[in-house]
Amino acid sequence: MEPEVVKEPEVAIVGGGITGTVAATTLARLLPGARITLFDQGRGLGGRASHRRVDDGEVVAPWARSSMAFDHGCQFFQGGDAEFREKILDPWLAAGLAAEWQGKFAGAGDFFGIGSETVYVGVGGMHTVTAGAAQMLECNHSNFVARCGVRVGAVARAGDRWALSGVGGEAAIHDSKLKSSDVEAARAAAALGEFDAVVVTDxxxxxxxxxxxxxxxxxxxxxxxxxxxxxxRVAMFTAIVAFEERVPVPYDASSFQDSTLWFAAKTNSKPGFEALEKECWTLVSTPAWAAAEVERVPMRDPATGAFIPQSPEVLEAPARALLDAFAAAVGAPLPAHTYLHAQRWGSAMPAPLTHGRDADGRSDATKDVLGTAFDASSTEQFAGLGGGGAGDEDFVDGGDLGLYYAGDFCSPRPPGVVAAALSGKHAAEACAQRLHVSDVRYS
Ligand SMILES: Cc1cc2nc3c(=O)[nH]c(=O)nc-3n(C[C@H](O)[C@H](O)[C@H](O)COP(=O)(O)OP(=O)(O)OC[C@H]3O[C@@H](n4cnc5c(N)ncnc54)[C@H](O)[C@@H]3O)c2cc1C
Structure with missing residues (x-):
């Protein structure tokens, strides 16, 4: 048999959040000849580190000029872990993708270490560290392509490679308004290519x-x-709200010891938003409140098990509850608001493996809702989120299969950006190592 040298291994990355974009950047550095395709079902990259801009009541592109802007998932991240700092954060800072958030922080509760740690954000929105990093990669690595609006629905063997198929358009969107059966039928309608290795991240x-x-x-x-x-899983709801005038508080962000509201942050205080017209706030619910809400309004049809997308009607109550809790915390009437919208994050993060929880994150406060386990602990049981620390086996290594699973849900580290980014980096390193040593195939 003649050896066939594979000069350009092809790698698919499923998911363009923090994990997927860090994995792509790492792979491009370690395997400069590799063809890397990153798929994301969303309209843009970012995943849970997503950003929304609104102008004239309409959602506009996350880089467009707008009077309102919100990080409506992840709020910020820490930089204390040495490996994360040197290999991921420093390059983001040097490229102008991230910057320190020098706000006035207050609060009695612990929300991802705010107030006690130096924290960082994407410049002009949290999506910058994903979408911005991917754009840089597209400019500097000619074999990288990001395909948004494409949902991978099947990963099947094709010889010694993997054939991916999936769907684009409306059926790819997580909260698609299409009938569940139509979405299922379209799951693997289109061939997306064959790859030597696949890194899944969601x-x-x-x-x-x-x-x-x-x-x-x-x-x-x-x-x-x-x-x-x-x-x-830990569920959370966020509400994004734009006020006509200043909210009368002496802080830019605060955590709370409250049963409904865990955290509030003012976008205007984050780097890149100095000229924002309206005062824009993101309000984050407690995990316990969110767990009760997903029990009240389930994410699945109890009879058929089909996924129920979040509709504006379903989100009205969470938006109102978070706004009322913020008003109570402020202790004075809130100014009139011109925009109010909520988002359900059914898998906001995995339950941390601390505070007496077992290896799956279970504790007495685990609530099973239609077959999915949610953590309904009080916020004290989430102290220490977002930091670094020991993280052996922080991804799933499929070995000879050439499949890898990365993300904060794979990691024993405290959930958050640092856990996700390091998991993506380590999975990509293992993938690169395997493709490097096996770059001679026999036909
Ligand atoms: C409300 C909220 C607040 C948070 N606050 C903080 C914080 O302040 N600090 C902190 O450190 N962490 C915070 N986190 C956690 C942090 O956001 C996550 O740890 C991190 O963003 C995870 O990134 P990821 O890439 O692993 O996953 P994700 O961001 O979830 O990315 C997965 C991606 O995969 C895509 N996808 C899924 N399935 C498919 C498919 N079949 N085909 C194609 N694409 C697919 C999804 O669209 C998504 O973009 C917060 C999370 C939430 C929800």
Missing amino acids: ASAAQESWHRASAGLPEAFLAMSKRVRDRV
Whole structure:
């Protein structure tokens, strides 16, 4: 048999959040000849580190000029972990993608270490460290392409490679208004290419088929990824609200010891938003309040198990509850608001493996809702989120399969950006190592 030298291994990355974009950047550095395709089902990259801009009541592109802007998922991140700092944060800072958030912080509770740690944000929105990093990669690495609005629905063997198929358009969107059965039927309608290795990053990729984000992974790899599927989830709701006038508080962000509201942050105080017209706030719910809400308004049809997308009607009550809790915390009437919108984050993060929880994150405060386990602990049980620390086996290594699973749901570190980024980096390093040593194939 003649050896066939594979000069340009092809790698697919499923998911363009922090994990996927860090994995792509790492792979491009370690394997300069690799062809890297990053798929994301969203309209843009960012995932949970997403950003919304609104102008004249309309949602506009996250880089467009706008009178309102909100980080409506992840709020900021820490930089204390040495590896994260040197290999990921310093390059982001040098490229102008991230900057320190020098706000006035207050609060009695612990929300991702705010007030006690130096914290950082994406410049002009949290999505900058994902979408901005991907754009830089597209400019500097000719073999990288990001494909947004494409949902990977099946990963199947094709010889010794993996054939991906999926769907684009409305059926790719997580909260698609299409009928569930139509979304399921379209799951793997289009061929997306063949790859030597695949890195999957979404918490739900290993879910059973009821979940729209299931990536249709092979059984053998699903068995290896059991710990990701079994990890207890933390739900959160956020409300984004724009006020006509200043909210009368002496802080830019605060955590709260409250049953509903955990954290509030003013976008105007973050780097890149000095000229914002309206005063824009993001309000984050407590995990316990969110767990009760997903029990009250389930994310699945109890009869069929089909996913129920979040509709404006479903989000009215959370938006109102978070606004009322903020008003109570401020202790004075809030100015009139011109925009109010809420978002349900059913898998905001995995339950941390601390405060007496077991290896799946279970505790007495775990609430099972229609087959999904949610953490309904009080916020004290989430102290220490977002930091670094020991993280052995922080991704799933499919070995000879050439499949990898990365993200905060795979990591024993405290959940958050640092855990996600390091997991993506480590999975990409293992993938690069394997493709490097096996770059001679025999036909
Ligand atoms: C409300 C909220 C507040 C938070 N606050 C903080 C904070 O202040 N500090 C902190 O450190 N962390 C915070 N976090 C956690 C932090 O956001 C996450 O740890 C981090 O963003 C995870 O990134 P990821 O890339 O692993 O996952 P994700 O961001 O979830 O990315 C996964 C991506 O995969 C895509 N996808 C899924 N399935 C498919 C498919 N089949 N095909 C194609 N694409 C697919 C999704 O669209 C998504 O973009 C917060 C999270 C939430 C929700």
